Amino acid sequence: MNPSAFDAFAPTYDADFTHTRLGQLLRQRVWRVLGQQFHAGQYVLELACGTGEDAVWLAQQGVHVTATDGSPEMVHVTAVKAEQAGVSDRVTAVTLSLQEIAGERNPYAVIRNPITDHESPITSYDGVLSNFGGLNTTNDWRPLAESLARLVKPGGKVVLVVMGPWCPWEAGWHLAHGEWGTAVRRFRPSASAHIGGSAIPIWYPSARRLRREFAPWFHHLYTESLGLWLPPSYLGHLVERWPRLFTRLNQWERHTARLTGGWGDHYILALQKM
Ligand SMILES: C[S@@+](CC[C@H](N)C(=O)[O-])C[C@H]1O[C@@H](n2cnc3c(N)ncnc32)[C@H](O)[C@@H]1O
Numbered sequence: 591m592n593p594s595a596f597d598a599f600a601p602t603y604d605a606d607f608t609h610t611r612l613g614q615l616l617r618q619r620v621w622r623v624l625g626q627q628f629h630a631g632q633y634v635l636e637l638a639c640g641t642g643e644d645a646v647w648l649a650q651q652g653v654h655v656t657a658t659d660g661s662p663e664m665v666h667v668t669a670v671k672a673e674q675a676g677v678s679d680r681v682t683a684v685t686l687s688l689q690e691i692a693g694e695r696n697p698y699a700v701i702r703n704p705i706t707d708h709e710s711p712i713t714s715y716d717g718v719l720s721n722f723g724g725l726n727t728t729n730d731w732r733p734l735a736e737s738l739a740r741l742v743k744p745g746g747k748v749v750l751v752v753m754g755p756w757c758p759w760e761a762g763w764h765l766a767h768g769e770w771g772t773a774v775r776r777f778r779p780s781a782s783a784h785i786g787g788s789a790i791p792i793w794y795p796s797a798r799r800l801r802r803e804f805a806p807w808f809h810h811l812y813t814e815s816l817g818l819w820l821p822p823s824y825l826g827h828l829v830e831r832w833p834r835l836f837t838r839l840n841q842w843e844r845h846t847a848r849l850t851g852g853w854g855d856h857y858i859l860a861l862q863k864m
Contacts, residue, residue: 593660600663612826632716638724642668649677660687731803739807797852808861814847817855
């Protein structure tokens with residue numbers, strides 16, 4: 591799979607998702623977790639950073655971020671956004687795919703060490719972040735976890751925001767519209783999304799599955815639902831129409847998110863390097 595297919599999304603991604611009410615509700619929930627797990631002065635590796643919304647926010651909190659994405663256009667938008675926000679000294683934007691990080695090519699040759707500013711092996715990240723489905727574009731999670739284990743310090747945190755299989759909103763919506771295939775697509779071995787004119791394979795690992803793939807090197811801190819009472823992003827128009835209702839549902843979801851674990855459009859999996 592060639593992640594540059596996502597280039598076509600880069601110019602409109604923020605308008606279509608980031609700046610919508612739903613996008614903001616969801617991202618603020620993720621920022622709450624990031625604020626708890628990552629602190630000023632730390633070094634964080636971000637996977638599939640998209641347009642750099644989280645990298646810039648973390649940098650504004652004093653965190654140094656190596657923001658990677660397989661799409662050169664997404665990386666470009668990230669670099670420009672960091673520059674405009676005045677935090678380019680804390681954001682290093684690099685075109686790098688999950689597959690390269692997982693070891694198909696040696697990631698150490700390409701990642702710039704933000705501590706020394708040299709392109710050399712990094713062994714000292716304080717944490718890793720991947721938000722809003724970056725990890726759904728691969729099903730090779732074990733090699734990725736193994737590579738990350740080499741890049742993260744003992745005690746370092748990993749925050750993964752992943753689309754899981756158990757999404758009642760999606761199943762209910764599509765069943766109600768007679769779209770049976772779409773209603774159950776997350777339970778298929780692999781689904782596909784039409785991105786930039788090509789069909790991109792997407793996988794929906796359960797939180798339990800992902801925990802198992804990371805378990806040799808990372809222990810589980812917690813799993814939270816994200817988008818259980820809130821709809822998936824393609825139904826964001828519902829949130830624009832009934833903002834107060836969905837703001838209340840979001841508050842409810844926030845308080846119960848750890849009880850409902852891996853359910854929802856996404857889940858947030860927090861892990862810690864052994
Ligand atoms: C839904 S966007 C999420 C972007 C961002 N993390 C956010 O929070 O908005 C998914 C991102 O994954 C990137 N991506 C897709 N496949 C990838 C791959 N194989 N390696 C690295 N990045 C990839 C895309 O370019 C896109 O920026």
